[in-house]
Amino acid sequence: MAESARGLQVLVDRVQDSSCNLGLKINIAKTEVQAISKKKIDLYITIGGTQLKQVEEFTYLGGKISESGTCTKDIQHRIGKALGAVQVLHNIWRSKEITNPTKVELYKVLIQSILLYGAETWTLKKVDENRLLTFEMMCLRKILGVTRLDKIRNTSIRQTLGVKNTITELVAKKRLRYFGHVKRMSPMRNPHLVLGSYVHGHRPRGRPAKCWEDCVKSDCQVRGLRSLTEACNLSQDRKTWHNVMDQKPSHSSQLVWTA
Structure with a gap:
C-alpha cells in the first residue's frame, strides 16, 4: 500500500x-x-x-474491496455466497422430517457464518441493512415453509422460530467485539494506531461519509453508553464488555448492564 x-x-x-x-x-x-x-x-x-x-474491485482474504472504499460490494458478494449455500440446502428446508429448531441451527451455522464473514469491518448504510434483513427473512420463510403471499409479519416469524436477534444486530455485536479486541491491544499495534489516527487534509463540502467509528458510536448509544470514551474504558475488561455487547439494543437511554 x-x-x-x-x-x-x-x-x-x-x-x-x-x-x-x-x-x-x-x-x-x-x-x-x-x-x-x-x-x-x-x-x-x-x-x-x-x-x-x-x-475497480479486488478480493482479499475473502472480502471484496472496492475503489470507492465502501462495503456495499462486499455485502452483495457475501449475500451472493450465502444465497448459493441456501439453494444447495433446498431439500433440507423443505424436509418434513427435520424440525424447525434444527433447521434454524443449520441456518445459523451454515448460512450466517458465510454471510457474516468479515462483517466486523462493515460500515452499514441503510440500503445495506435492508439488503441483509431481506435476505434473512427469505431464509426464515423457507425454514417455516411460508411465502410473502401468506402475509405473516416478520416479528411473528421470528417468534415462531425463536430467532431473537436480527442479522443487523449480529453485525453490531461482531463490530463491538472487534472494537473491544483492538482497544485491548498494545498501543503500538497497527490496528490500535489506525483506529485512533487522524486523517489530515481539507474536508470537501457536504456531509462526510459514514465511517466505521460512527457505526460503533451508534452501537454503543443504543446500549446506553454516553460516549465512545466510556466504551473504550469498559472494553478493557472482557466480561464487562461482553455484558455490554449482549445488551438488547434500544433507542431508550434507560438501559442497564452489569459488570
Missing part, C-alpha cells in the same frame, strides 16, 4: 528485486493494482516493463 502512484511503483520494484534475488518470479497475470479514492485515478504500475491491470 502507498499514498501515491510513485510510492507504489517503488514498493513493487522492491518486491520484484527481492524476488529475483531469491529465484522467484511474480505472476504478472495474477497481480493487480487498485486506487481507493473519491476521484477516478489511472495508475501506470509496471513489472519488468509490463503494465499491471487496474481493477
Whole structure:
C-alpha cells in the first residue's frame, strides 16, 4: 500500500528485486493494482516493463474491496455466497422430517457464518441493512415453509422460530467485539494506531461519509453508553464488555448492564 502512484511503483520494484534475488518470479497475470479514492485515478504500475491491470474491485482474504472504499460490494458478494449455500440446502428446508429448531441451527451455522464473514469491518448504510434483513427473512420463510403471499409479519416469524436477534444486530455485536479486541491491544499495534489516527487534509463540502467509528458510536448509544470514551474504558475488561455487547439494543437511554 502507498499514498501515491510513485510510492507504489517503488514498493513493487522492491518486491520484484527481492524476488529475483531469491529465484522467484511474480505472476504478472495474477497481480493487480487498485486506487481507493473519491476521484477516478489511472495508475501506470509496471513489472519488468509490463503494465499491471487496474481493477475497480479486488478480493482479499475473502472480502471484496472496492475503489470507492465502501462495503456495499462486499455485502452483495457475501449475500451472493450465502444465497448459493441456501439453494444447495433446498431439500433440507423443505424436509418434513427435520424440525424447525434444527433447521434454524443449520441456518445459523451454515448460512450466517458465510454471510457474516468479515462483517466486523462493515460500515452499514441503510440500503445495506435492508439488503441483509431481506435476505434473512427469505431464509426464515423457507425454514417455516411460508411465502410473502401468506402475509405473516416478520416479528411473528421470528417468534415462531425463536430467532431473537436480527442479522443487523449480529453485525453490531461482531463490530463491538472487534472494537473491544483492538482497544485491548498494545498501543503500538497497527490496528490500535489506525483506529485512533487522524486523517489530515481539507474536508470537501457536504456531509462526510459514514465511517466505521460512527457505526460503533451508534452501537454503543443504543446500549446506553454516553460516549465512545466510556466504551473504550469498559472494553478493557472482557466480561464487562461482553455484558455490554449482549445488551438488547434500544433507542431508550434507560438501559442497564452489569459488570
